[in-house]
Amino acid sequence: MFRLMRNVHLALGVGFFFVALLFAFSSIVLIYRPWFPSSSERSHATAQLERGLDARAAALALMRSGMAEGELRNIRESEGKLRFLIWRPGTQADTVYAPETGEATLDTRRYNFYETLVQLHVNHGFFHDFMPANLWALLSLGVSVGLLLLGASGIYLWYRHPKERRIGTALIALGFAVPAVALFATRLSGG
Amino acid sequence: MYAGLLTFTAFVVWGVTGIHAVFLPAPGTEGEPATTAVREIPWRAPGNLDDKTLSVAAVEVSGLRAVGRPVLHRRDAGQNLTFAVFGPNGRSDLTYLESAGKLRVEIKGNSFADFLSVSHAGSTRRGPPEWGARVWGVYNEFANWAFLLMTLSGIYLWLATRPKIVWAWATFGLTAILIAALWWGTR
Structure with missing residues (x-):
């Protein structure tokens, strides 16, 4: 059993190393934002599309022409024009399409490495039209389950070292009691 | 090992948050609470x-x-x-x-799952001023650093103690290729 758990712990660790590193580092970026400033490269483009399209058709036409790639978000209409975002982790195209003339203007921002990591960190769910975003979400789910299994297997491996049980028990107790009481107090204070 | 035992609670909160995130609504479809x-x-x-x-x-x-x-x-x-x-x-x-x-x-x-989801982002620089949130913020931020160090030291421990395991190298290499391909396909 010890050998199995040790291999499980190793397999989870090497298997999720890169995704775990993404989450660990992006968490640091999120906490210490001023140290890791967000920036983006901006570019502008215009396209002539068919007239009279709705937002979905206009976005699809832009994607098929290679001018943008991602999923459609935030459709809104103002002053006779359609505005929407074509988004994927790290890149966003703010698009304005005029159905009357068929003209579309894209203001594309390509975010830097830190901001892309943050967007991957918060990316979730399998509802994305952009398939890679679903795959990143699947990796997030995997590493979340992996964290729980790493923790459980790690505790087993610790327990199988009798000399470490005393100090380990103290650390587990401290590492549970303090945050649990803090969370409990916060939960009770709500409302 | 000691870092893991001490930050185990944070791992549980993060793991539950990540699983719960699968079921969160898409942006723009949340509706009023x-x-x-x-x-x-x-x-x-x-x-x-x-x-x-x-x-x-x-x-x-x-x-x-x-x-x-x-x-x-x-x-x-x-x-x-x-x-x-x-x-x-x-x-x-x-x-x-x-x-x-x-x-x-x-x-x-909100629900308890949503409470944990919000709490998982707590730190010394973020969160309400009450003592419970502050203590959790300190612990959570410490756990973030510990997680980063454990991720890196874990690879070191593997290479230092069991470097000849073929399946470990295969897993590591395969995931490296997959992540690189996914990053390239996203960017």
């Missing part, structure tokens, strides 16, 4: 306060705890000042009914 409690408190604000200062005073009177600063200031149909506060336990909308001399507090409490 349901109101879980409403109360009205007789209160007249001191004179000559601007909206922002008044909202801070109103939050103190409201009895709400573990919430951030007032945001989303606006006027309702009756021109009453209304604003929101957010915290780990959800959102509350406050309306100062100036003519009636009352403060209306609409609490939109």
Whole structure:
């Protein structure tokens, strides 16, 4: 059993190393934002599309022409024009399409490495039209389950070292009691 | 090992949050959170306060705890000042009914899973000022650093103690290729 758990712990660790590193580092970026400033490269483009399209058709036409790639978000209409975002982790195209003339203007921002990591960190769910975003979400789910299994297997491996049980028990107790009481107090204070 | 034992609780919170995130609604489809409690408190604000200062005073009177600063200031149909506060336990909308001399507090409490989801982002630089949130913020931030160090030291321990395991190298290499391909396909 010890050998199995040790291999499980190793397999989870090497298997999720890169995704775990993404989450660990992006968490640091999120906490210490001023140290890791967000920036983006901006570019502008215009396209002539068919007239009279709705937002979905206009976005699809832009994607098929290679001018943008991602999923459609935030459709809104103002002053006779359609505005929407074509988004994927790290890149966003703010698009304005005029159905009357068929003209579309894209203001594309390509975010830097830190901001892309943050967007991957918060990316979730399998509802994305952009398939890679679903795959990143699947990796997030995997590493979340992996964290729980790493923790459980790690505790087993610790327990199988009798000399470490005393100090380990103290650390587990401290590492549970303090945050649990803090969370409990916060939960009770709500409302 | 010691870092893992000490930060085990954070791992559980993060793991539950990540699994719960699968079921969160898509951006733009969230809808309004349901109101879980409403109360009205007789209160007249001191004179000559601007909206922002008044909202801070109103939050103190409201009895709400573990919430951030007032945001989303606006006027309702009756021109009453209304604003929101957010915290780990959800959102509350406050309306100062100036003519009636009352403060209306609409609490939109969240589920325990949502509470953990909000809490998983707690740190020393973020979160309500109450002692529970502060202690959790310190612990969570420490756990973040420990997680980063364990991720890196874990690879070191593998290479230092069991470097000849073929399946480990295959797993590591395969995931490296997959992540690189996915990053390239995303960017």
